[in-house]
Amino acid sequence: MSEGEILRGRVWRFGDHVDTDVIIPVRYCNMFRKEELGPHAMAGADPEFASRIAPGDLIVAGTNFGCGSSRETAPVALLGAGVGAVVAASFGRIFFRNAVNVGLPIFESPEASAACQAGDRLVVDAARGVIRNETRGLSFPFAPYSAQVAEIIAAGGLVPYVRRRLGLPAEE
Amino acid sequence: MGMTLAEKILARAAGRSAVCAGELVTCTVDKIMATDITAPLTIEVFRRMGATRVADPEACILINDHFVPAKDIRSADFARAMREFAKEQGIRRYFEVGRSGICHVLVPEKGLVSPGELFVGADSHTCTAGALGAFATGVGSTDLAAAWALKELWFRVPPTLRVELRGSFGPHVTSKDAVLRLIGELGVEGARYQAIEFHGEALVTMPMHARLTLCNMAVEAGAKAGMIPCDDITAAYVTAHGGSVDRAVTPDADASYTAVLAIDVSALEPQVAEPFMPSNIRPVGDFRGLRVDQVFIGSCTNGYLEDLRAAAAILRGRKVADGVRLIVTPATQSIYLEAVREGIVADLVEAGAAVTTPTCGACLGGHMGVLGKDEVALATTNRNFRGRMGDLSARVYLANPAVAAATAVTGTITHPEELP
Known part of the structure; x- marks a missing residue:
């Protein structure tokens, strides 16, 4: 994810407290690459999810998305399935860090979460800090990232950030 | 203004005299833990970061516990990846099947984390070690790889919720019931991003295993940490298990809390x-x-x-x-x-x-x-x-x-x- 990116896609709607056991059940956690995990994303809620979404589609969920275990395979699975971003009323703490670190775009907006339905077309303009629901003609702000998080996102995730700290060139 | 237990530990780890809730700080982490389920991804990210040596092998803890004895071929490969990494990096605190145990129980038992320390682990129940008076929190594999490479990590200093445990436990009622009750009152995100600091006379009747059970489930209310200030029970346990109380700190009397919640355990049923x-x-x-x-x-x-x-x-x-x-x-x-x-x-x-x-x-x-x-x-x-x-x-x-x-x-x- 880079700061200026505009994301577009259809909405896949989920409720409150979607935990990481739902995002990627543990029976798939003996793998860690996004290509392996992607087909099983959201298998705890909808085993067909990964095969039905189009690349770039967005998940819109309620409060506390990604609560539960620390498994980083959760945001990695969503990336592997082609999820373009997650918009939620709020996020579980560890999931939030993991998503930032692996480059899964996430946006906190209780307003957007409340107003978006499955199938709506969304546009997220990260630079302007706005989520537009084109189906319903509505716009919502999202909470800006803290300076530290913005710095990691600007670097392209925690891997390039650490490489820079170690005095190494960017990954090939 | 005084500091909470979380603020005191994060201030020390950030090399500052004081920090307050909401601040972003970069801290030196004292102990860094991974398990067989999270280590393989961490190792891959560590390599992608271009790191070749962990910054401090003595700070690293590697524990076989999740999918061991290996439940399938992939799990055997996961365990092997961690075993080889421990050898390559000279990590002494590596625990093999047959000499290991569930990480959050093994860590206090082996004296691997002490009061006042900053401890991160690639497992959400890392908060268990808060019962030792440490700041202990779960992170993902990429954060853990960064901690291996740099021995530091950024944190937002959490606000703290103070929980007073009053009364004494009746028969067949335990700290598990107290923490379930607390989660019931807070809800699964009631303490999201916060530290929970436990106080109250019921703690005096709780040996270390009961305290560890209490802090273990702090994350189920969304908390970043569950903590008990170091007291005589902590000091006796830590000393007996090979840890040190040299860094132990306690919260200030005038520390600021987001709320104070009391639970009377005498009135509690299982x-x-x-x-x-x-x-x-x-x-x-x-x-x-x-x-x-x-x-x-x-x-x-x-x-x-x-x-x-x-x-x-x-x-x-x-x-x-x-x-x-x-x-x-x-x-x-x-x-x-x-x-x-x-x-x-x-x-x-x-x-x-x-x-x-x-x-x-x-x-x-x-x-x-x-x-x-x-x-x-x-x-x-x-x-x-x-x-x-x-x-x-x-x-x-x-x-x-x-x-x-x-x-x-x-x-x-x-x-x-x-x-x-």
């Missing part, structure tokens, strides 16, 4: 959390007669020697009900060995229990106790999310070890007092 959230609690009596297929006693929440003693006291001379499977997993090898020496394992096996080697297996639906379609389990674990212990249609009820043992005897959810 609690049961019904599917699919640990906050769905009601007194055990509300579930009288509910039939179960499996009872599981173990995990980083309730796999301590005292938990096994409580279960054995109920199962001694009784039998597990027909149609019910009782699975018991001691949390560490030392606990297992002591349970053998005390005759606990004999009592459990004679009652009809399957006693397994230490592992996280059953709790997270990994192995050695996975639930099938429509099965119902009562477990002493920490999570009852949909699909947590196996099939998506399976249902998990959370409770303390005495309730679990009584339930195994009758085959329905039972208050231990009601056993004939």
Whole structure:
């Protein structure tokens, strides 16, 4: 994810407290690459999810998305399935860090979460800090990232950030 | 203004005289833990970061616990990746199958984390070690790789919720019931991003295993940490297990808390959390007669020697009900060995229990106790999310070890007092 990116896609709607056991059940956690995990994303809620979404589609969920275990395979699975971003009323703490670190775009907006339905077309303009629901003609702000998080996102995730700290060139 | 326990530890780790809630700080981490399930991804990210050596091998802890003894070929490969990394990096605190245990129970037992330290682990229940007066929190694999490479990590200083535990525990009521009650009151995100600091006279009656159980489940209310200031009980435990109290700190009297919540444990009955959230609690009596297929006693929440003693006291001379499977997993090898020496394992096996080697297996639906379609389990674990212990249609009820043992005897959810 880079700061200026505009994301577009259809909405896949989920409720409150979607935990990481739902995002990627543990029976798939003996793998860690996004290509392996992607087909099983959201298998705890909808085993067909990964095969039905189009690349770039967005998940819109309620409060506390990604609560539960620390498994980083959760945001990695969503990336592997082609999820373009997650918009939620709020996020579980560890999931939030993991998503930032692996480059899964996430946006906190209780307003957007409340107003978006499955199938709506969304546009997220990260630079302007706005989520537009084109189906319903509505716009919502999202909470800006803290300076530290913005710095990691600007670097392209925690891997390039650490490489820079170690005095190494960017990954090939 | 005074500082909370979390603020004091993060200030010291950030090299500052003071920090306050909401600030972003970069801290030197004292201890860094990974397990067989999270280490392989961490190792891959560590290489992508271009790092070749961990910044401080003495700070690193690697524990085999989740999918071991290997549940399948991929899990064997995961464990091998961690084993080879430990050797390559000269990490001495590597715990092999047969000399290991569930990480959150093994860490205090081996004196690996001490009061006042900043401890990160690639497992959400890392908050357990907050019972030692440490700031302990779970992170993902990429954060952990950064900590290996730099020995530092950024944190937002959390605001702190103060919880006062009043009164004293009645028979068959434990710290598991207190923390279930707390999660019930807060909800599963009631303490999101916050530290929970425990105080109150009930703590004085709680030995270390009970305190570890309490802090273990702080994350189930969304908390970043669950912490108990170091006192005489902590100091005696830590010293006896090879740790140090040199860095111990306590919160200031004028520290600022987001809220103060009191729980009177004297009034508490054994609690049961019904599917699919640990906050769905009601007194055990509300579930009288509910039939179960499996009872599981173990995990980083309730796999301590005292938990096994409580279960054995109920199962001694009784039998597990027909149609019910009782699975018991001691949390560490030392606990297992002591349970053998005390005759606990004999009592459990004679009652009809399957006693397994230490592992996280059953709790997270990994192995050695996975639930099938429509099965119902009562477990002493920490999570009852949909699909947590196996099939998506399976249902998990959370409770303390005495309730679990009584339930195994009758085959329905039972208050231990009601056993004939």
